[in-house]
Amino acid sequence: MEMKPLTRAVLGLVCLLVAIWLVAPTLVVVPMSFNENKSLAFPPQGFSWQWYQNFVTNPDWSNSFLNSLKVASIVAVLATVLGTLAAFGLDRMKARPANLLRMLILTPMVVPGVVLAIGIYAVYLDTRLVGTLLGFVLAHTILALPFVLIAVSANLEVFDRRLETAAASLGANALTTFRTVTLPLIAPGVLSGLLFAFATSFDEIVVSLFITNPYLKTLPVQIFASITRDADPTVAAVGTILLFATTILIGGGMLLLGRERKGRQ
Amino acid sequence: MSASEPTIPAAERRWAWRPYALAMPALVLLLAVIGYPLLTIVLRSLSEPQWGLQNYIWFFSAPINLTVLQRTFVISTWVTLVCVVSAYPYAYLMTAVGPRIRLVLMLCVLIPFWVSGVVRTLSWVILLQDSGVINSILRSFGLGGVRLIRTQTGVVIGMAQVLLPFMILPLYSVMKGIDLRLMRAAQSLGARPFRAFFTIYLPLSLPGVYAGAIIVFILALGFYITPALLGGPRSTMLSTLVQTQVLSLLQWGRGGAMGVVLLVVTFVLLALAAPVMRSRYREAGRR
Amino acid sequence: MNPGQENRGNPGQENMGNPGQESRGAAIDLRAISKAYGSFKALDGVSLRIEAGEFMTLLGPSGSGKTTTLNVVAGFTEASSGALEVGGRSVVGVPAHKRNIGVVFQHYALFPHMTVSRNVAYPLALRGVAGAERERRVRQALDMVKMADFGHRFPSELSGGQQQRVALARAIVFDPPLLLMDEPLGALDKKLREWLQLEIKRIHRELGTTFVYVTHDQEEALVLSDRIAVFNRGRIEQIGTGRELYDEPATLFVGKFIGDSTVLRGAAAISGGETAIEIAGQKVATPRRLANGGRPVMLLRPEKLALVRRGASGDGRNRLTGRIGEAIYLGSGSKYEVDLADGSKAIVRSTLEADSFAIGDEVEVLFAGADVKLLADDDKADLSLT
Numbered sequence: 001m002e003m004k005p006l007t008r009a010v011l012g013l014v015c016l017l018v019a020i021w022l023v024a025p026t027l028v029v030v031p032m033s034f035n036e037n038k039s040l041a042f043p044p045q046g047f048s049w050q051w052y053q054n055f056v057t058n059p060d061w062s063n064s065f066l067n068s069l070k071v072a073s074i075v076a077v078l079a080t081v082l083g084t085l086a087a088f089g090l091d092r093m094k095a096r097p098a099n100l101l102r103m104l105i106l107t108p109m110v111v112p113g114v115v116l117a118i119g120i121y122a123v124y125l126d127t128r129l130v131g132t133l134l135g136f137v138l139a140h141t142i143l144a145l146p147f148v149l150i151a152v153s154a155n156l157e158v159f160d161r162r163l164e165t166a167a168a169s170l171g172a173n174a175l176t177t178f179r180t181v182t183l184p185l186i187a188p189g190v191l192s193g194l195l196f197a198f199a200t201s202f203d204e205i206v207v208s209l210f211i212t213n214p215y216l217k218t219l220p221v222q223i224f225a226s227i228t229r230d231a232d233p234t235v236a237a238v239g240t241i242l243l244f245a246t247t248i249l250i251g252g253g254m255l256l257l258g259r260e261r262k263g264r265q
Numbered sequence: 266m267s268a269s270e271p272t273i274p275a276a277e278r279r280w281a282w283r284p285y286a287l288a289m290p291a292l293v294l295l296l297a298v299i300g301y302p303l304l305t306i307v308l309r310s311l312s313e314p315q316w317g318l319q320n321y322i323w324f325f326s327a328p329i330n331l332t333v334l335q336r337t338f339v340i341s342t343w344v345t346l347v348c349v350v351s352a353y354p355y356a357y358l359m360t361a362v363g364p365r366i367r368l369v370l371m372l373c374v375l376i377p378f379w380v381s382g383v384v385r386t387l388s389w390v391i392l393l394q395d396s397g398v399i400n401s402i403l404r405s406f407g408l409g410g411v412r413l414i415r416t417q418t419g420v421v422i423g424m425a426q427v428l429l430p431f432m433i434l435p436l437y438s439v440m441k442g443i444d445l446r447l448m449r450a451a452q453s454l455g456a457r458p459f460r461a462f463f464t465i466y467l468p469l470s471l472p473g474v475y476a477g478a479i480i481v482f483i484l485a486l487g488f489y490i491t492p493a494l495l496g497g498p499r500s501t502m503l504s505t506l507v508q509t510q511v512l513s514l515l516q517w518g519r520g521g522a523m524g525v526v527l528l529v530v531t532f533v534l535l536a537l538a539a540p541v542m543r544s545r546y547r548e549a550g551r552r
Numbered sequence: 553m554n555p556g557q558e559n560r561g562n563p564g565q566e567n568m569g570n571p572g573q574e575s576r577g578a579a580i581d582l583r584a585i586s587k588a589y590g591s592f593k594a595l596d597g598v599s600l601r602i603e604a605g606e607f608m609t610l611l612g613p614s615g616s617g618k619t620t621t622l623n624v625v626a627g628f629t630e631a632s633s634g635a636l637e638v639g640g641r642s643v644v645g646v647p648a649h650k651r652n653i654g655v656v657f658q659h660y661a662l663f664p665h666m667t668v669s670r671n672v673a674y675p676l677a678l679r680g681v682a683g684a685e686r687e688r689r690v691r692q693a694l695d696m697v698k699m700a701d702f703g704h705r706f707p708s709e710l711s712g713g714q715q716q717r718v719a720l721a722r723a724i725v726f727d728p729p730l731l732l733m734d735e736p737l738g739a740l741d742k743k744l745r746e747w748l749q750l751e752i753k754r755i756h757r758e759l760g761t762t763f764v765y766v767t768h769d770q771e772e773a774l775v776l777s778d779r780i781a782v783f784n785r786g787r788i789e790q791i792g793t794g795r796e797l798y799d800e801p802a803t804l805f806v807g808k809f810i811g812d813s814t815v816l817r818g819a820a821a822i823s824g825g826e827t828a829i830e831i832a833g834q835k836v837a838t839p840r841r842l843a844n845g846g847r848p849v850m851l852l853r854p855e856k857l858a859l860v861r862r863g864a865s866g867d868g869r870n871r872l873t874g875r876i877g878e879a880i881y882l883g884s885g886s887k888y889e890v891d892l893a894d895g896s897k898a899i900v901r902s903t904l905e906a907d908s909f910a911i912g913d914e915v916e917v918l919f920a921g922a923d924v925k926l927l928a929d930d931d932k933a934d935l936s937l938t
Contacts, residue, residue, distance in 0.1 A: 004458075015358045018351045019373045021426060025381055025388045028398060032391055041396035082291040089287030101288055108299055112531060114504040115524035118511045119302025122309065142298040145291055165628055166661035168648040170675035170722065177649075180674070184665045203381045206489050210512075220383045227387055227494060236391070239384035251372060253488045263508025 029239035040231040051237035061234060064222035068202050071133065071218060075140040075201035080194045082141070083148025091156045102149070109146045113206035121210040131213030139211060140201035147200055148193035155189030303528070310498055310521030320522035330506070337503040340421060341485035347425040348481045349474060354433035358441045378430040386491050389423040390414065393495065415497025423495045424488055431484060432477035439473030479538040503527055577605035577637035577762030578729035580625065585634035594620045596786040607756050607763045609773040612783030618766045624734050625764065626649045639729055643907070654723035654731040658738045660715040662707035668694070668718050669703035675726040683720055693725035696755060714743045724759060733765045737772070749775050768809050783807050804927045807851040814857065814898040816850040817929065827926055830894035836870035838924035846928030854901035858925040859888060861907070862914040869918045874898060876913045890917055
């Protein structure tokens with residue numbers, strides 16, 4: 001559709017502002033992380049690496065980071081396995097039960113976080129799961145499942161099931177067919193499900209705030225505590241690290257995906 | 266002599282349960298970690314301190330609760346409006362530019378989407394606080410400070426930014442499916458570009474607007490972290506109230522009742538939106 | 553071992569782990585196969601014997617049961633009842649992946665994440681063929697379909713015809729004693745289709761494998777097959793060579809489905825050895841009688857009909873008046889559609905030497921009573937497809 005130059009300019013300007021609004025605020029953590037003073041007041045003073053050092057050496061920070069890494073890794077694997085199996089089951093069911101079960105598995109996405117959190121907290125108090133690795137893993141897995149289901153289902157929808165018939169005619173049994181034909185073709189969905197699950201767990205805060213205790217804290221809980229308690233620029237350092245790690249992961253992933261797609265065509 | 270020839274219907278029946286077995290582990294976990302806790306909350310809201318509706322009566326009779334409930338709706342509505350207005354031109358531009366700029370625009374959406382929500386809220390704290398970026402810029406121009414943190418405006422600005430990707434992504438996916446030749450057809454039939462936009466493009470993009478708006482509104486209703494950090498006593502939302510009742514006052518019954526109200530509102534909204542969205546999508550699919 | 557199922561030297565079942573073995577084709581025996589989906593009968597008592605090494609085509613309109621039959625043989629669908637033997641062994645209840653039958657699909661079904669070579673190597677890998685032997689056989693199969701230079705390509709980089717040739721190579725590389733093809737050329741344009749038909753014929757000759765080929769295209773069936781089984785409404789109407797089906801159709805459906813034909817319907821009168829039919833007041837007769845009763849109709853092939861101008865002298869043959877409705881020049885002659893007095897159409901093919909006619913010309917159609925095929929009318933035989 002051809003646009004008049006004026007329309008085009010206005011549209012471009014509006015979008016530029018939206019893009020700035022999306023990206024720029026987060027960048028403010030970068031200068032704050034090099035602050036010399038123990039303060040989050042703007043503008044930062046001087047230059048220092050001390051908050052990065054603090055992140056590595058202070059056990060409050062380093063332990064919570066390692067905890068998050070541990071929980072998120074387990075959750076990523078568990079949610080991907082359960083979610084992929086479920087996506088397969090739903091794909092091969094009749095439409096009516098499949099839709100019903102799909103809605104059930106997607107509910108964690110829409111249940112308000114705090115409501116879920118007090119519910120899980122109540123049950124965990126009874127079952128002594130508060131502040132345990134198992135407790136975190138179970139709660140985060142449920143929250144990550146919908147993302148895996150959506151990613152894998154999207155791939156299964158475009159997967160040509162006649163290829164499975166072809167594999168059978170060539171002598172492959174059900175398991176071999178899955179391993180050599182189906183899985184490689186839905187791998188992008190499984191992989192992005194894995195990533196989503198990891199990110200969901202690594203970032204989860206609301207339920208974590210309720211089921212945490214001084215012995216087991218995850219990184220978001222530590223960040224939240226730090227923001228509400230004091231103006232420690234270590235949070236800015238952590239934010240900066242997360243920002244760059246995410247950008248490299250996403251940017252790299254998108255470039256890789258684009259290149260592969262180009263190669264296939 | 267083993268001339269056993271299994272009859273086939275039996276063989277087909279033998280595998281009929283398999284899809285359900287595959288979905289079973291996920292469903293069991295779901296019931297244990299979502300179903301059972303939610304049931305617990307409902308029961309506690311009805312049984313503590315004794316059986317009855319006292320917690321709900323309390324919720325709907327205390328003025329402070331109603332104020333917070335109303336405020337939660339108002340803030341969510343504002344957040345949704347801000348998201349729709351800013352996401353629409355952005356998503357449209359994404360469909361109209363070349364692949365390179367589209368990649369950049371997509372990255373601008375996805376990177377904040379993936380960066381930890383806590384970190385993003387932290388940056389808004391740094392920006393909006395009394396000694397924050399905005400106020401220090403205003404002061405350097407010799408203007409007085411503005412109160413942004415612990416106000417509704419601050420909460421809306423922060424929440425809308427965090428939720429914007431949820432609006433842009435569904436909108437973009439609908440807009441990219443719209444056949445732009447329809448616009449040319451409309452113009453060839455005598456519609457001016459403005460009119461062609463309002464009579465053709467806008468109605469076709471509405472499913473995306475609905476989908477995005479519903480997601481944003483529902484997520485905003487239950488938002489906890491951003492209002493907790495950016496808001497003050499005058500911008501408390503329902504989630505914070507629930508948390509206070511349970512963790513600070515140990516009033517499981519009252520906190521549970523509030524949670525149930527929030528849950529019911531969410532599902533009622535979803536139920537109302539589902540048929541509208543479904544029929545709209547079907548319409549768009551008929552193209 | 554079941555004494556009724558003597559080993560007839562079919563390598564089919566044993567072949568799985570023993571791929572170097574030279575395989576001849578396997579005979580196939582379908583006996584009273586039925587397949588019902590609820591109350592709908594997709595197959596209604598289909599019996600068919602296909603000899604080892606034969607090229608058999610299952611021909612019929614869509615929904616006639618030919619593809620269902622193929623799926624039953626391949627093991628993708630299980631029959632509701634009936635017996636099925638491949639190479640003298642019952643395969644009822646044997647899952648598709650254990651049947652060792654090659655299948656070529658209309659939609660190619662190449663694995664998009666594997667190169668051409670890996671696609672063709674796939675069935676060999678499943679059978680434990682490795683190393684140089686696997687490479688040799690992949691190359692051999694690709695050579696046979698003339699795709700040897702494309703081994704490193706991905707399916708998405710090939711044209712439809714090339715993809716189908718790769719699919720063919722993949723289906724024959726493991727030496728199956730039986731190859732099933734389900735409208736393999738259906739998605740290709742006419743030129744390519746005609747060339748690939750000849751290729752398939754050549755490959756059949758070179759392999760000596762039994763081929764079962766499904767198509768709705770009667771010309772394709774005539775070009776390819778040793779024998780053709782004509783399907784209609786879940787049943788086989790007739791089995792025979794192309795010539796038999798054209799010259800001696802057993803049913804009106806077969807007569808109309810194979811080749812062009814003129815069908816004459818009207819009030820019938822049988823006297824002595826003669827059957828006569830009255831069409832818009834004109835009587836035509838044939839010295840034949842319908843063996844099994846039923847309402848007789850006459851079926852005539854276009855080359856058995858002659859055209860003269862109205863009023864021109866005849867030679868004692870049957871004659872019907874009409875008007876030229878369509879005239880098509882074919883190069884080697886002309887084809888005319890004549891609108892007869894009762895509203896039906898006659899199709900006439902004439903040679904170059906004969907008179908030519910224009911649309912609207914008043915003509916008479918002549919034919920000898922001996923050239924008439926007398927068949928029982930079958931209202932179901934109305935073909936809605938052309």
